[in-house]
Amino acid sequence: MVTLTLDRVSVALGRRQVVRDISATFAAGTLVGIVGPNGAGKSTLARAMLALVPREGDIAIDGDDVARLPRAALARRIAYLPQGQTLHWPLTVARLIGLGRLPHLGPMSKIGAADDIAIERAMARADVLDLRDRDATELSGGERARVLLARALAVEAPVLIADEPLASLDPGHQIDVMELLHAEAEAGGLVIAVLHDLTMAARYCDRLLLVDAGRLVADGAPAAVLTKDNLRAVYGIDAEVDLGGKWPTITTLGRIRA
Amino acid sequence: MTGRRNLLLLTLVALTFATAIGSLLLGPVDLPLAGIAAALGGHGDKVTDIILFDLRLPRTLLAIIVGAMLGLAGAALQGYLRNPLAEPSVLGTSNAAALGAVAAIYFGLAELHPLVLPILSITTACLSLGLLFALAGRSESPLTLILAGIAVATLAGAGISLSLNLSPNPFAAMEIMTWLMGSLENRSFGHVWIALPCVAAGMALLLWNGRALDALTLGEDGAQALGVDLRRTRLRLLFGTAIGVGGAVAVAGSIGFVGLIVPHLLRPFTDRSPSAILLPSAIGGAALLLLADLAVRVIATSSELKLGVVTAFLGVPVFLLHLMRERRLW
Numbered sequence: 001m002v003t004l005t006l007d008r009v010s011v012a013l014g015r016r017q018v019v020r021d022i023s024a025t026f027a028a029g030t031l032v033g034i035v036g037p038n039g040a041g042k043s044t045l046a047r048a049m050l051a052l053v054p055r056e057g058d059i060a061i062d063g064d065d066v067a068r069l070p071r072a073a074l075a076r077r078i079a080y081l082p083q084g085q086t087l088h089w090p091l092t093v094a095r096l097i098g099l100g101r102l103p104h105l106g107p108m109s110k111i112g113a114a115d116d117i118a119i120e121r122a123m124a125r126a127d128v129l130d131l132r133d134r135d136a137t138e139l140s141g142g143e144r145a146r147v148l149l150a151r152a153l154a155v156e157a158p159v160l161i162a163d164e165p166l167a168s169l170d171p172g173h174q175i176d177v178m179e180l181l182h183a184e185a186e187a188g189g190l191v192i193a194v195l196h197d198l199t200m201a202a203r204y205c206d207r208l209l210l211v212d213a214g215r216l217v218a219d220g221a222p223a224a225v226l227t228k229d230n231l232r233a234v235y236g237i238d239a240e241v242d243l244g245g246k247w248p249t250i251t252t253l254g255r256i257r258a
Numbered sequence: 259m260t261g262r263r264n265l266l267l268l269t270l271v272a273l274t275f276a277t278a279i280g281s282l283l284l285g286p287v288d289l290p291l292a293g294i295a296a297a298l299g300g301h302g303d304k305v306t307d308i309i310l311f312d313l314r315l316p317r318t319l320l321a322i323i324v325g326a327m328l329g330l331a332g333a334a335l336q337g338y339l340r341n342p343l344a345e346p347s348v349l350g351t352s353n354a355a356a357l358g359a360v361a362a363i364y365f366g367l368a369e370l371h372p373l374v375l376p377i378l379s380i381t382t383a384c385l386s387l388g389l390l391f392a393l394a395g396r397s398e399s400p401l402t403l404i405l406a407g408i409a410v411a412t413l414a415g416a417g418i419s420l421s422l423n424l425s426p427n428p429f430a431a432m433e434i435m436t437w438l439m440g441s442l443e444n445r446s447f448g449h450v451w452i453a454l455p456c457v458a459a460g461m462a463l464l465l466w467n468g469r470a471l472d473a474l475t476l477g478e479d480g481a482q483a484l485g486v487d488l489r490r491t492r493l494r495l496l497f498g499t500a501i502g503v504g505g506a507v508a509v510a511g512s513i514g515f516v517g518l519i520v521p522h523l524l525r526p527f528t529d530r531s532p533s534a535i536l537l538p539s540a541i542g543g544a545a546l547l548l549l550a551d552l553a554v555r556v557i558a559t560s561s562e563l564k565l566g567v568v569t570a571f572l573g574v575p576v577f578l579l580h581l582m583r584e585r586r587l588w
Contacts, residue, residue, distance in 0.1 A: 047479065050479075050482070050483050052479055052482055052483070070485075070487075071482060071485045071486060071487050072485030073485075074485070075483060075484050075485030076485070078483070079483070080479070080480070080483035082476070082477065082479045082480055082483070085476060085477060085480060086477060087475060087476070088340035088474070088475050088476075088477070089337075089340070089475045089530050089531060089532060090530050091475060091529065091530055091531055092529065095529050095531055096475070099472060099473060099475065099476065099484060100484070102469060102472070102473055102484045102485060102486075103484055103485040105469070151476075155484075
């Protein structure tokens with residue numbers, strides 16, 4: 001069972017301190033949401049977990065420092081879906097999703113039967129089987145988001161970090177993706193998703209981290225994190241919060257001007 | 259896909275082979291196929307032997323070696339920089355190698371020994387790499403590398419202009435100009451032995467990058483998250499280009515556009531992933547340069563056409579095609 005540990009993590013991009021002193025431990029079988037306003041440092045925190053930015057403090061996966069693991073070894077343990085990814089070449093959907101198998105290939109080996117199975121499985125789960133031969137740069141926003149998610153799933157890593165997986169998805173596909181991520185966690189994976197839709201976050205995540213100005217403001221079950229006071233303090237919004245019933249809802253009432 | 263890829267490779271190999279035979283046969287004196295076969299078998303007549311082994315064979319081999327290197331370097335750089343208009347000259351390597359050669363001519367060193375020019379040329383290509391690293395720093399962004407490359411290319415270009423400007427007599431200037439236009443005329447096996455190890459090392463380094471280039475389709479973060487070590491990828495790419503292209507320019511002069519044209523022509527026949535275009539571009543580059551070199555010999559002009567001139571003319575339609583596609587005219 002995989003464990004990801006953050007111990008007093010800070011990240012500076014140039015002179016700007018983007019993440020400040022965040023500690024948390026994530027266990028397998030959890031869908032963790034990272035929420036917070038634009039520029040709060042959510043994506044940078046996610047990138048730090050993949051050793052894509054230099055950081056202070058410790059980030060370890062099962063006790064191994066992520067920055068010291070060879071890139072390919074880390075890639076087999078943490079799959080990553082970056083935010084708003086650009087595709088630089090017009091690959092077919094199948095070829096693009098196949099890139100997810102790169103961490104598993106030896107220097108000279110080619111995609112084998114086991115890889116093909118993983119690719120098929122990822123395509124089936126993200127519901128993109130019928131897009132297989134399409135040019136990935138010519139898909140609609142929603143199709144593209146699902147294809148990129150399938151690419152991340154094809155890695156079949158125990159940890160999946162998804163940065164804004166719901167961006168540009170219609171409500172139906174948002175539910176599909178959240179259910180997929182939830183199922184992934186239920187099956188024993190650790191899924192960490194940067195999210196903006198608080199209702200979706202409350203509905204599907206087991207645990208939420210609320211981040212503001214690089215600091216961890218709250219960490220816990222959605223009901224404990226998404227309180228009226230927290231939303232007011234962090235987002236500057238007045239909101240009606242009802243997380244007790246079967247369908248958690250957060251309704252934004254208005255902006256609070258200081 | 260594998261079947262289609264094999265068909266493409268086979269077609270390109272056949273084309274290269276056919277043009278190579280053509281390159282041995284055609285020239286100011288056309289040799290018969292039987293005569294060549296006899297000479298290769300070791301019992302040809304003296305004239306055929308001289309034409310074949312001293313002139314045509316080294317020229318043909320150099321066209322293959324240089325063309326393959328330029329084609330591959332173009333494909334690898336386009337993949338790495340994620341820009342379909344990239345080619346070896348964007349890193350400044352070609353200009354730097356040319357500067358070394360021009361210096362050898364300018365200072366009269368080239369007359370000391372036929373190997374001085376190519377060796378100096380490779381040396382400056384490698385020096386330019388050091389400068390490129392110093393300028394680009396540790397940044398992994400393609401834009402930084404392109405800017406650093408332009409700076410290196412401009413500096414080397416200025417050096418070339420300076421030597422033309424200050425050249426002691428019109429003959430030296432003429433010699434420099436002629437060399438800059440690129441040619442495979444009057445090359446010997448000595449040149450083959452200089453270019454071959456450089457190109458072999460360069461090609462190996464570039465071909466090694468295939469998988470990393472594919473991963474870069476997803477951008478730098480995406481590639482690293484797929485296990486690609488970007489620092490090593492860049493090292494291999496820059497060394498491969500500098501050594502290989504440096505070696506190619508050292509023996510053939512500046513021959514532009516091969517690295518641009520070939521990947522463009524072949525990309526539609528592949529699955530469009532950067533790795534799939536590497537090997538075909540190498541073989542295609544060889545075929546294209548063989549063809550261009552044949553054209554140079556066959557097209558009757560008062561003084562022999564230069565290779566670089568022919569490839570530059572071939573480059574124009576590729577830019578036009580790209581332009582038309584961007585404007586959605588085609």
